[in-house]
Amino acid sequence: MPQYLLNLIQPVGEVPPPEQLDPIVRDVTAVSEEMRAAGVWVFAAGLHQPEASTVVRPRGDDVLVTDGPYAEGKEFVGGFTLIRVDDLDAALDWGRRLARASTLPVEVRPVADAAL
Amino acid sequence: MAAGATADVERVFREQYGRAVAVLVRVLGDVDTAEEAVQEAFLTAVRRWPVDGVPPSPVGWIVTTARNRAVDRWRRESTRDARHAEAARLHAALQPVDPVPEDDPAVPDDRLRLIFTCCHPALALPAQVALTLRLLGGLTTAEIAHAFLVPEATMAQRLVRAKAKIRDARIPYRVPAEADLPERLRAVLAVVYLVFTEGHTASSGDRPVRDDLAHEAIRLGRLLAGLVPAEPEVTGLLALMLLTEARRPARVGPDGDLVPLAEQDRSRWDRALVAEGQELVRRCLRRGRPGPYQVQAAISAVHADAATAAGTDWQQILVLYDQLLALAxxxxxxxxxxxxxxxxxxxxxxxxxxxxxxxxxxxxxxxxxxxxxxxxxxxxxxxxxxxxxxxxxxxxxxxxxxxxxxxxxxxxxxxxxx
Structure with a gap:
């Protein structure tokens, strides 16, 4: 069955205060629970801020390690969920729920080759 | 005789290309494969029909021929490296194709699935328009590129990318569920109306291609009105396009100048289109579920009622614009x-x-x-x-x-x- 990666697109900047963030986390967790109950949930993770990342890239015979992020931007992928559903409409349906719960844009990307 | 058969192939192509592609997408499960197979079938028809005569069900012949071509190709290509997926597809494709009735409203039409796939919101609007004209209208890439003043290579790439997205992201091939239908139908109607306005108001480009676009939009509008008769906005859009098209003979003066509505020679309006449009307006408004296309069509109908510009019931038109402003x-x-x-x-x-x-x-x-x-x-x-x-x-x-x-x-x- 096809898989889709739902990327949570987060703005760079201050993390909202707990009184704002807590209900969002609760709603996102609820959607995650629904995904598990529906049997579509494969994997999910929240990510640290982009400044925490390190880039490793091939340079000739060497591999160069530099401070990240790979691409500077106003937004970054703050977390993701991998789901397994029938088609894009089903993926978009979960994407909508996740966007509503997180109050963030969600990028829905089809997985080309799932080694699972 | 032979010329007659060639004309028959052209007529069947124009009228049935979209229908054949729609059936083949369902049977073969892939847009590109379906398109290639249908095109090959029409090429075969060009050779065979002048010799063998036109078959009793031309579209049925095209569909069967196209299906057989695709299956032959799969057999050839999958012999050395037969994969399970190919075998499964082959098996599915070899199931008998449902007969394609010439026009049976009781049978769900594959074209409806196809238009919802082409106008899926996951595709950018220009891609939706191009796909709809290509797959349902049978327009060539060159024709679509010409109509939208885009280099042919750009349009070709737009179509390739859109078809790749349908395949890779698995945009489903089905009529949306009841709950999503109104929203998805709005997107379809927007594409059809965009094709029409591009053809009618001609933001740029030359006339003959533009006329084709308007005619193609009306053809799609008639198709949708037949396939989704329960939605008054579909009828409203068709009525709006017919009433606008009716004015075409009077819209441009002998020297090519644009003639504003107030100065148009109303005797040159196409009375048959006006009558059809007005009847459709009455029919959809009776349902009591007004929408933007119905109200715009009603405005056009009021204009069409007036024998002279001075005789226009502007009071009624103002009421309708107030309603339109509230709706959209x-x-x-x-x-x-x-x-x-x-x-x-x-x-x-x-x-x-x-x-x-x-x-x-x-x-x-x-x-x-x-x-x-x-x-x-x-x-x-x-x-x-x-x-x-x-x-x-x-x-x-x-x-x-x-x-x-x-x-x-x-x-x-x-x-x-x-």
Whole structure:
């Protein structure tokens, strides 16, 4: 069955205060629970801020390690969920729920080759 | 005899290409494969029909031939490296194809699935338009590119990418569920209307290709009205297109100039299209579920009722624009409503109704403002507004009209001239 990666697109900047963030986390967790109950949930993770990342890239015979992020931007992928559903409409349906719960844009990307 | 058969192939291509592709997408599970197979089948028809005669069910023949071609190709290509997926597809494709009835409303039409796939919101609007014209209309990539003034290579790439996205992201091939239907149908209607307005108002480009686009949009509108008879907005869109198309013979003067509605020779309107459009307006409004297309069609119907421009029931049109502004508020609707206000309450009231309307980079607002200023005798301001409108117009005919009006406003004799 096809898989889709739902990327949570987060703005760079201050993390909202707990009184704002807590209900969002609760709603996102609820959607995650629904995904598990529906049997579509494969994997999910929240990510640290982009400044925490390190880039490793091939340079000739060497591999160069530099401070990240790979691409500077106003937004970054703050977390993701991998789901397994029938088609894009089903993926978009979960994407909508996740966007509503997180109050963030969600990028829905089809997985080309799932080694699972 | 042979020429007759060739003409038959052309006619069947025009009328049934979309239908054949739609069936084949369902049977073969892939848009590209379906398209190639149908094109090959038509090439075979060009060779065979003049010799063998036109088959009793031409579209059935095309579908069966296309299916067999695709299956042959899969067999050839999968012999060395037969994969399970290929085998499964082959098996599915070899199931008997449902007979394709010429026109049986009881059988769900694959074209409806296809149009919902082509107009899926996951595709960008230009891709939706291109796919719809390509797959359902059978227009060539070159024709679509020409119509939208895009290099053929760009249009080809747009179509390739759209088809790749349908395949890779697995955009489903089905009519949406009841709950999603109104929203998805709105997207389909928007694509059809965009094809029509591109053909009718001709923001740019030449006429013959444009006429084809308008005709293609009306054909798609008729198809949808037949497939989704329960949705009054579908009927409303068809009525709107027919009533607009009816005015085409009077829209452009003998020298190619654009003739505004008020100055059109109404005897040149296509009465058959007007009658059909008006009947459709009555039919959909009776259902009591008005929508933007129905109300716009109703406005066109009121115009069509008037034997002369002076006989127009502007009071009724203003009521309809108020309704339209409530249903689908937009600056363009607000400007058109101001035109109706000017007719009912005078140009000063019309000008006041334009206050606060923000419609940048569009010739409509300055053109309407210019006309109202002219009628108020404010010639200098009118000329400036005509000039601004002409600068924003992408259409040579419209620009010529606006510049002519500008010159008239500045000439000492006022509104004299062509």
């Amino acid at each position: 508020p937009s600056p363009v609707v607000a400007v058109n409503r101001a035109v109706a206000v000017a007719e009912v309450l005078g140009p000063a009231a019309g000008l006041a109704a334009l206050d606060g309307v923000d419609l940048p980079r569009h010739s409509l607002l300055p053109a309407v403002r210019a006309d109202l200023l002219r009628r108020l005798g404010r010639a200098t301001e009118a000329a400036a507004a005509y000039e601004a409108a002409a600068a924003l117009s992408g259409n040579a005919t419209e620009r010529a009209f606006l510049l002519r009006r500008q010159a008239e406003a500045l000439s000492p004799s006022g509104a004299a001239g062509a």
